[in-house]
Amino acid sequence: MRCSNCNVDLGESQTTCPLCGAPAENIPPVLNGIKEAPYPEKTEKLLKRKERILPNKWVLRVAAALCLLFCILGNSLLYSLLSPMILLGVAIYLFICGLKEKGELLHSAVALIAQVGIELLLVLICLIFFHNANTTLFVMIVTLALTVILYAIRPERFTAQMKALLRM
Amino acid sequence: MNEKNTTTGMCEPWFPVDNAANLYCGNRRPGWARTLRLSFVLNEPVKPEEMQQALCDMSRRFPTFCAIVKSGLFWNYFERTAVQPKLQKEIDVPGRSINTGRTMQPNFRVLYYKNRITLEVFHGITDGGGSIRFLTSLVARYYELLGETVSDAPHALRADDEPTQEETCDPFIKNSTAGVKAKNYSEVSVYHIKEPLLKDNMRVTHGICRVEDLKQAASAYALTVTEYLTAILIFTYIQTAPQPIDQAISVSIPLDLRRRFGTESVRNFCYMSDITFHPQGRRDLTFAEISEGIAGMVQEKATVDYLSQEISANVRAQQSPLLRPIPYPLKHLFLKNTYRKNQCSFTTFLSNVGEVLAPPEVLRHINRAEFTLGETPYNPFGVGVVSVGGLLTVTFNDCRDDMEKQRFFLRFLASQGVPVHVETNR
Known part of the structure; x- marks a missing residue:
């Protein structure tokens, strides 16, 4: 097929010229041996492909922000009970993500290390302002233990990951 | 993956991004x-x-492809992933952005639809030259699995061979020299298309012609094929602009550095040269005048000495002792700004990745190749060029809703005595 308007060859299945919209003419093409290769029809709703997702870093950020807010509010129920429970939940979630990631557990390990850092900060805040950080300290120890377990599963990968993270 | 192979330089489960990839990695956005x-x-x-089996074989052969980009405290890096890439049936718009965010999937995908096999890859992993090597090797391996005896060829790496240091190292660092100052990007005002873009709606238009016809047409103006196509592109912009263009029209031309520096790296190794033309508000410029104006511009900047200086300047900037200790979130702002300046310094791009050098047993199965760089937030319209087996394909990628530039370009090419076959995804 050809388009006389544009003076170009078109595929055999073309009914209109894609350049100008004119009807395609049933004239032998000038170029031979070109194989037609159609594209799939564009679907209105694009299918979402299922992809393995890494632990959502926003989980930790939101948890950290909430815990800091509870400290600022100064309510003992919030900072001594609810805050550690949230952090413990996040630590267990990250640990499970690490186990499920089949050798890519280091993403979770790094998140857990970050969480230990956040919990240490919260322990200090609780000690300084509220003189009581037992539950937060307990959760920090649990988080540290989970991190060590993840390290123990693949220590060489863990070390390599740290090198990559800290490379200058 | 064999982490104990000391000949490859890929013992570590991670590797630094190469010099060019720093910009691509630093300028990702959610969804792009x-x-x-x-x-x-x-x-x-x-x-x-058989294609899936070939993909599994080649993913081991190209370890730098099976990686995901991660952010460190000071720099981005690539972490090798154990997730095997899966061959996917193509269902989406072409050139859909690779998800480099929260996923363990390698930062590339291989798609098929009827008789087309496609590689879509994040530019931080590789460039056009590296993509050609991967896809050629994949298709060669596919035909081996189908029973063909495939001979050696420059772009077809054997699945049974181990990856080498040469293929996986950062070629920019390897080919840079010390003592060169970092460069500044020029602030010349260039013309940009200002039209609304359609999201998730990339249109690709292919213009297929014979290499010999094109070379003959180009030689009439004493131009190379790349310069000739660039001249047509500039002519197209001048003739189709809503108003006469006062600013410069700058076309970015990536140059493959592998041949010039004698490296076989499958990572990024190209230099962004450019051809700039000033229409000075004239719409009556002839094609001959434009051709004369741009002749030799690429050759001037394609010498090994010049390119070596440019590479060294970029590497020096990256390795600056003042820059290295800065935490990545701050570096990110700098990289974003550098990328934006770089992208805004040209009107459009024309990337000619050259000829695919596949084994003859594979070449007889390949009808043609198609290459496109995909859209960016700054340049919604661009051109990719690739040739194989005597056929050259010019591919336009466009996120706007009109075909005026493609129509003018291909009609003009046909009027120059170059027979053209047109296909599009719409």
């Missing part, structure tokens, strides 16, 4: 990362099972 697309149109339909 610079993506290349290279396709081979075969003479027969793709057999998915």
Whole structure:
């Protein structure tokens, strides 16, 4: 097929010229041996492909922000009970993500290390302002233990990951 | 993956991003990362099972492809992933951005639809030259699995061979020299298209012609094929602009550095040269005047000495002792700004990745190749060029809703005595 308007060859299945919209003419093409290769029809709703997702870093950020807010509010129920429970939940979630990631557990390990850092900060805040950080300290120890377990599963990968993270 | 192979330099489960990839990695956005697309149109339909097996074999052969980009405290890096890439049936718009965010999937995908096999890869992993090597090797391996005896060829790496240090190292660092100052980007005002873009709606238009016809047409103006196509592109912009253009029209021309520096790296190794033309508000410029104005511009900047200086300047900037200790979130702002300046310094791009050098047993199965760089937030319209087996394909990628530039370009090419076959995804 050809388009006389544009003076170009078109595929055999073309009914209109894609350049100008004119009807395609049933004239032998000038170029031979070109194989037609159609594209799939564009679907209105694009299918979402299922992809393995890494632990959502926003989980930790939101948890950290909430815990800091509870400290600022100064309510003992919030900072001594609810805050550690949230952090413990996040630590267990990250640990499970690490186990499920089949050798890519280091993403979770790094998140857990970050969480230990956040919990240490919260322990200090609780000690300084509220003189009581037992539950937060307990959760920090649990988080540290989970991190060590993840390290123990693949220590060489863990070390390599740290090198990559800290490379200058 | 064999982590104990000391000949490859890929013992570590991670590797630094190369010099060019720093910009691509630093400029990702939610839902967008610079993506290349290279396709081979075969003479027969793709057999998915054999192609999947070939993909598994080649993913081991190209360890730098099976990686995901991660952010460190000071720099981005690539972490090798154990997730095997899966061959996917193409269902989406072409050139859909690779998800480089929260996923363990390698930052590339291989798609098939009827007789087309496509590689879409994040530009941080590789460039056009590296994409050609991967896809050619993949297709060669596919035909081996189908029973063909495939001979050696420059772009077809054997699945049974181990990856080498040469293939996986950062070629920019390897080919840089000390003592060169970092460069500044010029602030010349260039013309940009200001039209609304359609999201998730990339249109690709292919203009297929014979290499010999094109070379003959180009030689009439004493131009190379790349310069000739660039001249047509500039002419197109001048003739189709809503008003006469006062600013410069700058076309970015990536240069493959592998041949010039004698490296076989499958990572990024190209230099962004450019051809700039000033229409000075004239619409009556002839094609001959434009050709004369741009002749030799690429050759001037394509010498090994000049390129070596440019590479060294970029590497020096990256290795600056003042820059290295800065935490990545701050570096990110600098990289974003550098990328934006770089992208805004040209009107459009024309990327000619050259000829695919596949084994003859594979070449007879490949009808043609197609290459496109994909859209960016700054340049919605661009051109990719690739040739194989005597056929050259010019591919336009466009996120706007009109075909005026493609129509003018291809009609003009046909009027120059170059027979053109047109296909599009719409």
